[in-house]
Amino acid sequence: MVALLSLVVALVIARCAHRLRTVLAVQIPAFALGAAALIGTSPNHGSSYATGVLLAVALIPLTVLMLALGRRWRSRGVATIA
Numbered sequence: 001m002v003a004l005l006s007l008v009v010a011l012v013i014a015r016c017a018h019r020l021r022t023v024l025a026v027q028i029p030a031f032a033l034g035a036a037a038l039i040g041t042s043p044n045h046g047s048s049y050a051t052g053v054l055l056a057v058a059l060i061p062l063t064v065l066m067l068a069l070g071r072r073w074r075s076r077g078v079a080t081i082a
Helices: 002-016 018-040 048-077
Strands: none
Touching: 002 018, 002 048, 018 048
């Protein structure tokens, strides 16, 4: 669930914020908190800390993809009917 939160934050902040610095200033701490929670709670779900680290590393490209999708979504705008 925490992993999904990080991805949703990436999509929404990239959609709403106009400056890349703002997007990164919000997304980096959000990802760090999500990764820490994912790694820290891995043993509670029957796996090891190493599995949590691997999942956190696997989330990096997905987060970048969500940031790119959010930026593209913002640039598309709303189509008007002529």
